[in-house]
Amino acid sequence: MDLSPRQAEFADAALRLVARDGLSAVTFRSLAAEAGMSLGAVQKAFPSKEQLLRAMFGRLRETASLPALGEPGRPTLRDWFVALMVTVLPLDAPRRAAELQGAAFVERAPFDAEIGMAVAASDQELRAAFASLVRRAQAEAEVPASIDPDATAWAVLAFMQGMASQLTYDPVAEEAVRDQCRLIVDALLHGSQAGEHDEPASP
Amino acid sequence: MDLSPRQAEFADAALRLVARDGLSAVTFRSLAAEAGMSLGAVQKAFPSKEQLLRAMFGRLRETASLPALGEPGRPTLRDWFVALMVTVLPLDAPRRAAELQGAAFVERAPFDAEIGMAVAASDQELRAAFASLVRRAQAEAEVPASIDPDATAWAVLAFMQGMASQLTYDPVAEEAVRDQCRLIVDALLHGSQAGEHDEPASP
Numbered sequence: 533m534d535l536s537p538r539q540a541e542f543a544d545a546a547l548r549l550v551a552r553d554g555l556s557a558v559t560f561r562s563l564a565a566e567a568g569m570s571l572g573a574v575q576k577a578f579p580s581k582e583q584l585l586r587a588m589f590g591r592l593r594e595t596a597s598l599p600a601l602g603e604p605g606r607p608t609l610r611d612w613f614v615a616l617m618v619t620v621l622p623l624d625a626p627r628r629a630a631e632l633q634g635a636a637f638v639e640r641a642p643f644d645a646e647i648g649m650a651v652a653a654s655d656q657e658l659r660a661a662f663a664s665l666v667r668r669a670q671a672e673a674e675v676p677a678s679i680d681p682d683a684t685a686w687a688v689l690a691f692m693q694g695m696a697s698q699l700t701y702d703p704v705a706e707e708a709v710r711d712q713c714r715l716i717v718d719a720l721l722h723g724s725q726a727g728e729h730d731e732p733a734s735p
Numbered sequence: 736m737d738l739s740p741r742q743a744e745f746a747d748a749a750l751r752l753v754a755r756d757g758l759s760a761v762t763f764r765s766l767a768a769e770a771g772m773s774l775g776a777v778q779k780a781f782p783s784k785e786q787l788l789r790a791m792f793g794r795l796r797e798t799a800s801l802p803a804l805g806e807p808g809r810p811t812l813r814d815w816f817v818a819l820m821v822t823v824l825p826l827d828a829p830r831r832a833a834e835l836q837g838a839a840f841v842e843r844a845p846f847d848a849e850i851g852m853a854v855a856a857s858d859q860e861l862r863a864a865f866a867s868l869v870r871r872a873q874a875e876a877e878v879p880a881s882i883d884p885d886a887t888a889w890a891v892l893a894f895m896q897g898m899a900s901q902l903t904y905d906p907v908a909e910e911a912v913r914d915q916c917r918l919i920v921d922a923l924l925h926g927s928q929a930g931e932h933d934e935p936a937s938p
Contacts (some may be wrong), residue, residue, distance in 0.1 A: 554846045556759050632845060639842045641904035642835060643757045652905035683918040687894060694896030701844035701854035715886040719923050 539577050542567055543587040550588070551629035555636040558584070561654045589637055589647055589714075605665040608674055610717050612665075617692055617713045622699050631696050638693075651689055659685040666721075675721045691716060719720055738790055742780050745770055746790040750843055753791070754832035758839040761787075783864040788849040792840055792850055796857075813920050815868075820895055825902050826909045834899050841896075862888040869924075878924045883917060887923055 535543065545567040546558050561583070564571045578584040601619060605612050622631035641648040662685035669675045699709070738746065748770040754762050766787070767774045781787040804822060808815050825834035844851040865888035872878045895909070 554843065556843075557846075626847075632913050635842065638900060638904075639838065640757065640759075642831075643760075647742070648904040652901075655901060655905060679922065680918050683915050684922070686915055687919040690897030690901060691890060691894045692897065693900060694893030694898075697841060697896060697900070698855075698858060698893060701841075701851035702858060712889055715883050716890040716923070719882065719887070719890070719925070720919070722922070722925065 538573075539587050540591060542569075542574060542577050543584070543591040546584060546588050547592060547633050550636045551632045554632070556637065558588075560584075585640065585644075586646070589650070592633055592637065593650070597619075605662065605668060609665055609669040610674070610721055611719075613688060613717045614710065614713045617695070617717075618706065618710050619628070620692065621696050621709060623709060628700060631700055635697060635700070655689060659689055661685075662688055669721070679701065679721065687720055688717075691720075736772060738793065739780070741776075742790050743794060745772075745777060745780050746787070746794040747765070749787060750795060750836050752837045754835045757835070758842065759912050761789075761791075788843065788847075792853070795836055795840065796853070807864065808871060812868055812872040813877070813917075813924055816891060816920045816924075817913065817916045820898070820920075821909065821913050823897050824912060826912060831903060834903055838903070858892060862892055864888075865891055871900065882924065890923055891920075894923075899907070 533646075542563060546563050548654075549558050549562055549566050559572045560571055560578075560581075564574045567574070578587065601612065603617055620627065620631075622628035637647055638651055641651040659682070663681040666675065666679070666681035666684050668676050670679070670681070695709075695713075745766060749761050749766050752765060763774055763777045763781075763784075767777045770777070777787075781790065804815065804818055823830065823834075825831035840850055841854055844854040861887070866884040869878065869882070869884035869887050873880050873882075873884070889917055898912075898916075907915075
């Protein structure tokens with residue numbers, strides 16, 4: 533989606549409203565006030581709310597990027613997963629704004645096929661990257677061969693998403709979050725020993 | 736919050752709109768149409784959108800209940816966690832509607848202190864119940880003493896919340912979800928052996 537400079541300016545102003553008051557606070561009227569422009573100027577830039585929403589989503593995807601975290605999966609996958617979680621979780625004002633903006637589109641995803649597909653594709657990309665890091669860590673003997681790379685990737689992402697959501701309304705201090713993440717990542721990357729509990733030992 | 740029968744009827748109609756099109760689809764006008772009443776009747780029942788929102792939240796909490804799952808944590812905690820996940824995740828139309836209605840209030844939680852506190856309290860109650868089940872399973876030697884009950888409870892809830900959100904826009908077949916949940920629950924309840932990787936063996 534190619535945006536005019538004016539459209540991009542309005543989309544960014546709308547994203548500021550989302551971070552402050554949620555998606556439901558974005559109306560053509562509130563957006564005009566936030567951008568310091570007339571209602572007519574907003575309506576001229578975006579004939580429909582749908583088009584505004586898509587422009588906001590486009591800007592979010594353009595400007596959001598994973599933080600610089602060094603080489604993925606290094607020095608160890610465990611340390612990197614913990615660092616990733618602490619870096620993206622909403623533990624201060626800028627990360628909180630980013631989380632609330634992303635969450636607004638996750639909230640729209642079930643009702644908008646285009647946004648839904650884009651969010652699902654982005655999840656799948658992250659899970660594939662995580663799973664491939666798990667496979668490498670298995671090859672390097674950092675984590676046991678018995679854990680399932682895809683299930684682990686799925687769990688890490690679901691866990692991050694759930695935690696991020698929770699921290700927006702129930703804040704926890706960064707050090708406590710880091711400790712919890714460390715325990716969970718250790719549990720997920722240790723994994724259960726195949727057959728240890730459920731199957732008789734092989735003869 | 737005590738609702739008149741008319742207010743309850745409108746709140747339920749608004750929750751149907753949320754399940755169909757999201758919270759942003761709820762306006763006094765769309766609600767009047769959904770309930771088959773006049774706009775004036777809605778405005779008389781709810782002088783403000785805020786009051787409507789609180790009534791919806793009240794109805795949701797009144798009518799939503801955890802599914803009957805037998806005795807918590809039985810026959811084993813592992814089996815019960817997996818059964819709980821499969822029972823609450825949005826894997827068919829009724830569970831999807833319930834998830835979307837709940838998610839709408841989670842989305843409001845960061846911006847509305849009253850809703851935020853209620854959602855956080857409900858999370859805390861669930862985590863406390865999960866942690867106490869983990870402690871019992873440790874006492875009964877179902878799970879190792881080395882895992883942290885509170886971190887595990889926190890992870891299970893965050894994981895369920897993230898998965899539930901994801902399944903509303905990126906559906907997965909129930910059997911595959913059950914398999915993934917089983918692997919993750921096994922990993923979380925196995926836990927890493929304290930000191931196994933990070934510390935030298937004690938003398």
